Amino acid sequence: MTDLSADVIDRAERLTRLAREAVDDAEAEAYRAERTECLSEHGYTARIRSEDTGEVLVCHPREWVEDGVIRPERIDDVDRGVEVQLSGPGDPDEWETVDERNRAVVDAVTEDHGEVHGANAAALADFMGNHYAKPIADATPDELREFREEYFPRNAWPTNDQRAVLERSVELTVDAAAGGVSDS
Incomplete structure (x- = not known):
């Protein structure tokens, strides 16, 4: 089970969507920085993964990452990660x-x-x-x-x-x- 509360996940999603819809780069970066800070307080980090069906916000524990790459051997419980569909189809x-x-x-x-x-x-x-x-x-x-x-x-x-x-x-x-x- 994830260590993140629903409120933190919702906030990360909202900040990600605001960054994607921002009209200038500085505004987008400010939203991403706020998301990073929010998740960091809980030991998490985020990235956007592109798939055939759209983009997904992936939040996962920082300890899974080394030099910007997720290390599978560090993943103790995949359920600690959170994925939020940002675009593409929802759940049919x-x-x-x-x-x-x-x-x-x-x-x-x-x-x-x-x-x-x-x-x-x-x-x-x-x-x-x-x-x-x-x-x-x-x-x-x-x-x-x-x-x-x-x-x-x-x-x-x-x-x-x-x-x-x-x-x-x-x-x-x-x-x-x-x-x-x-x-x-």
């Missing part, structure tokens, strides 16, 4: 849970902002669930761009009204998802 086994959360967001957007925004929110929910098996709240800027530029025009069969408010609909939907809309 959790699709139903993800879909329920995303549909709750759609309902909230429809109720608060009307049918047109709700229809766009539904298209975003379809995209995030079917293509990434992820909640809308976890959508990356690249995934949202892919939705707006590729998925929406080709697959959503939008009306002119939907096209006219797409940017605002995405903002409203992401804001509702980030606000923790309940599943009930």
Whole structure:
């Protein structure tokens, strides 16, 4: 079992995402430095691993590393390591849970902002669930761009009204998802 609390893991993930989305190098480096300091307090370090399915934040005990390389002979318990998917598909086994959360967001957007925004929110929910098996709240800027530029025009069969408010609909939907809309 990992030595890191859920709060520390969440903070490391948040700082990593902020660094990835930062507009300048100094800002990105400041977030990475804060992540390093946070993990270091617990004897951990982090790296980003690229895979075919996206990038993964890997947090592991410092003692596993020598000269910047993980030494397999130093790994006493692999469960002490933590991996957080940063991009690519989520867990397809959790699709139903993800879909329920995303549909709750759609309902909230429809109720608060009307049918047109709700229809766009539904298209975003379809995209995030079917293509990434992820909640809308976890959508990356690249995934949202892919939705707006590729998925929406080709697959959503939008009306002119939907096209006219797409940017605002995405903002409203992401804001509702980030606000923790309940599943009930």
